[in-house]
Amino acid sequence: MPKLEEISVGDYEPGTTVNVAMHDGSLIQLHKLEEDYDPTDRMGAMHRLQWAQEKQEFITGLIHYNGNPKTLAQVEN
Numbered sequence: 001m002p003k004l005e006e007i008s009v010g011d012y013e014p015g016t017t018v019n020v021a022m023h024d025g026s027l028i029q030l031h032k033l034e035e036d037y038d039p040t041d042r043m044g045a046m047h048r049l050q051w052a053q054e055k056q057e058f059i060t061g062l063i064h065y066n067g068n069p070k071t072l073a074q075v076e077n
Helices: 042-055 072-076
Strands: 017-021 027-032 057-060
Touching: 027 042, 042 057
Parallel strands: 027 057
Antiparallel strands: 017 027
């Protein structure tokens, strides 16, 4: 596999989307989550992932965070 130049994206504002050209000429869309996005809302995160899939976007940022996870012993009871 030939070594190609690294693809990088500069900083872009929250809530915006940037198109990134890949080495083969294709484009991908990166969407930075909004500043007011709540990563602790599990259902909101699932909805946001589905919405991104429909728009063919890759989300950047923290999508979901569970601040109170159960241990394996608690899950297995």
